[in-house]
Amino acid sequence: GENVEQHPSTLSVQEGDSAVIKCTYSDSASNYFPWYKQELGKRPQLIIDIRSNVGEKKDQRIAVTLNKTAKHFSLHITETQPEDSAVYFCAARKEGFKTIFGAGTRLFVKA
Amino acid sequence: EPEVTQTPSHQVTQMGQEVILRCVPISNHLYFYWYRQILGQKVEFLVSFYNNEISEKSEIFDDQFSVERPDGSNFTLKIRSTKLEDSAMYFCACSGTDTQYFGPGTRLTVL
Numbered sequence: 001g002e003n004v005e006q007h008p009s010t011l012s013v014q015e016g017d018s019a020v021i022k023c024t025y026s027d028s029a030s031n032y033f034p035w036y037k038q039e040l041g042k043r044p045q046l047i048i049d050i051r052s053n054v055g056e057k058k059d060q061r062i063a064v065t066l067n068k069t070a071k072h073f074s075l076h077i078t079e080t081q082p083e084d085s086a087v088y089f090c091a092a093r094k095e096g097f098k099t100i101f102g103a104g105t106r107l108f109v110k111a
Numbered sequence: 112e113p114e115v116t117q118t119p120s121h122q123v124t125q126m127g128q129e130v131i132l133r134c135v136p137i138s139n140h141l142y143f144y145w146y147r148q149i150l151g152q153k154v155e156f157l158v159s160f161y162n163n164e165i166s167e168k169s170e171i172f173d174d175q176f177s178v179e180r181p182d183g184s185n186f187t188l189k190i191r192s193t194k195l196e197d198s199a200m201y202f203c204a205c206s207g208t209d210t211q212y213f214g215p216g217t218r219l220t221v222l
Contacts, residue, residue, distance in 0.1 A: 100156065
């Protein structure tokens with residue numbers, strides 16, 4: 001069935017360093033890949049997304065890359081700050097259909 | 112900016128009781144979803160709803176679950192006879208085409 005694998009499950013970085021989270025998806029029909037940030041007890045908040053016809057997208061300190069052939073996509077956060085500490089979820093979706101989430105990465109940014 | 116709202120924020124119920132979780136999606140969105148998140152785990156798809164009918168559902172969404180859009184603004188999830196394992200955070204979401212916006216969630220505790 002459809003599946004999204006996410007690694008690592010936990011990531012600890014020093015403030016100012018970069019953080020990279022990687023995901024793979026199984027359904028080749030997936031064409032939309034959002035990333036969500038979830039703080040403790042809060043809702044998932046969309047931070048960036050990418051469609052399958054684009055290989056890379058950047059928004060300030062956050063970038064996402066997509067390799068459709070390999071069914072890999074990654075989140076890159078540069079110049080990390082303590083407030084970036086949260087759980088990050090990747091997800092994959094076919095338009096109008098269900099979103100399949102990865103298991104999440106708990107990011108700790110140490111000051 | 113319009114937001115998805117959910118009520119109640121926390122629901123405590125006895126096993127075997129019925130619960131109804133309510134959501135008010137963003138007004139011009141066409142797709143509606145329910146997800147659940149067991150504490151510390153990933154977000155899991157339950158059901159999607161489009162054009163006044165279920166468009167897709169997961170294995171979790173069995174006969175104990177139902178959804179309804181009773182009045183064109185509210186979107187409800189009913190659990191007929193709650194089980195202990197139904198304890199989770201339930202998120203409503205909606206979308207136009209791509210981006211899904213999540214509500215703040217209802218924490219359901221089944222005793």
